Amino acid sequence: MTLPKGFGSGGAGGSSSADVERMIGRRVENMTGMITVSFWAAILATFAGTAAGYFYYPWAYPTASGHFAFIVLTIIITIGYIFCVKVMEEGSNKNSNGIVLASVIGATVFCLFVSLYVGW
């Protein structure tokens, strides 16, 4: 197989598994930590955005409206998060169901807490 410049044995033969490893970089199945951090960053940013709505612009955003937006967005972000982790790990031996479950439960509890107690 022809490999890009800098890989392989200089025309003497095919690629080795070390070449393949070098071409891949960080494997997608090992990105769960980064994806999880991004998930939480998205949840917190969304909370901040809706909170800016009902704390600074109460004339525009009744608290209930901000909470409705936050609930729907939490659901959307969670679906995206689950897709990301499951697609990246399918076909590998990695299994991060525990981390995903903990994050989803954490986000649900956070979302319920915000909806019930913040901004009223």
Add this chain to the structure above:
Amino acid sequence: MMLYMAQMPALIPKEVEIQRLKKVWLIVIAMGSTAASVEVDNFVDGSLHQTSIRDSAFTPAHWWLYSHFITLPLGWGAAAIYDRKIPVLRGPNNSMNTGLKMTILGYLATMFTIGVNEMWHFWFVEEIFAVPNHWMFNMGVVVAFMGALAYVVRVYARLVELGAETPGENPYVAEMYKMALEGKLYSRAIP
């Protein structure tokens, strides 16, 4: 002889290609989530406009709307830069992917239309939906969406071609996957 989906030669090792396609797919999922959230904002903004008919450009519902004008160009830009590492996603003559080209052309058309639209509104102020300057916005966006859809479908189809997408555990579904890859799923030869 019937021609089905082009059989691309393997230019990089299969494992490398799957990893790279999945990285593009991560970007696609992130952009999809953003687009879905802006769909929600259509309702949030519509709800706000029930009480505030003429508002400013900078209400929270509008910031949220504008977020996708930042996120989607950054996301597509990242996909366009990164997919140079995936040979099957390149366009003719080693150029950019055809789907991405269509998307850029479509949005360039809408950007051109912004100027046309301003000239129109110089002498006719009222916003009427079905005026020719607005047709051009719609046509540009449709071309852009077709290109983006073609790109996303190509990435997914290649993941299926490479066997990275797991066929269903139901044996009948697995058989359909197999036939689809052989180009026989919707063949008239099968009664």
